[in-house]
Amino acid sequence: MKFADKMKLYRRQKGWTQQDVAERLLISRKTISSWENGRSYPDIFMLVQISDLYHVSLDDLLREDHEMINNYKEEHTINKRVDKIFVICYFLNIIGAIVTMLKPILPFRSHYSLKPVFTIISFIIVSSLIILVSYADWSKIKNKLGFWVTWLIITLLEIRLTFPVNVPINDNGIGYICGTLTGNVLVALCLTCTVWLFPQFKERRAK
Template sequence: MTFGDKIRAAREGHHLTQAEVAAQLHVSRKTVSSWETGRSYPDIGMLVKLSDTYKLSLDQLLRRDPNMINHYENQNTLSKRSELISHISYYLNIVLLFITIINRLKPMPFGIHYLSVVWFLNVIILMGFVDYHNFFQRKVNRILFIVCAIVITIAVLFLNAPVLAKNPAYAAGQAFGSLTISFFYVISFLFILADHSIAGNKQ
């Protein structure tokens, strides 16, 4: 018996409709239907909830369904790969941020400029691994983000004020570019401080 057959039989045995199960699990009825027909599988957390709802052990749900076991094995492989990439991206961010800042303060040989582009792209990649809900749940992260954003905005406007008076169009473009770069500095720095929110770095 497949996983879908098992949960459908268990649901009917408890005299529940797909809509009632969906309401209990806080998912859509189509999701429950998709599980029962084998078009998709629940994640591990939802699998535990199904086990509790139908009073079936995880072993009973998973046994004798090679397709489902293969699904979770593939998910585990992808999770490990994602964890490895996030670790590499996180530590690469630290190194590249340091090099980029040094290069801004004291320009290095031309080849080093390419590392700034790599840093920029790496920050974008790192954004995909951040648990933003967990990140902004911490009060200190919210405060740091707001303070950094305000300070950098004021600093950029102040530094561009003389140019703005002489050439507004040029200064506006320069200010926009500076704000964009500064935004990535803030994000990159906060990612270093909040490594617990990066996928793969969570404890």
């Protein structure tokens, strides 16, 4: 018997509606309907809750439904890949933040031949930062206000320490100021993510 059929059977044995089950599991009725129609499967955490709710073992829930088992195997493989990408982007994020902060004091920073190199580095920094942010589990960051406050404080410190002075008010000057501000904001986000996502980095690296 497939998982979807078991979900219907267990529910009917209890005399519950889909809404009753949804309220007990703290999810939507549409999710229960999706499970019972075989359109989707619960995650492992929810599977344990279903097991407790109906007083059946996980083995009973999973047995015979090879499609469901293959789905979990594929999901596990994808999660492992995501964890590896997260760890790599975390390292790139740190390197990018350091390079960006040191760039103003590098003696060869303005050398014409190195401009393409810094352009590539900037692209890698932004790309790794976007991936890092998108792959982060934000539900694990309990103090989200603290994250944004940290970002704001570091951004203000970056602006205070690196913002250019005596820049002429013309198109070139305004462009330079905007570029510097954008760099400050990105570096501050890199540093903020480095601090706040470190627990997730340790957890995913250990897997």
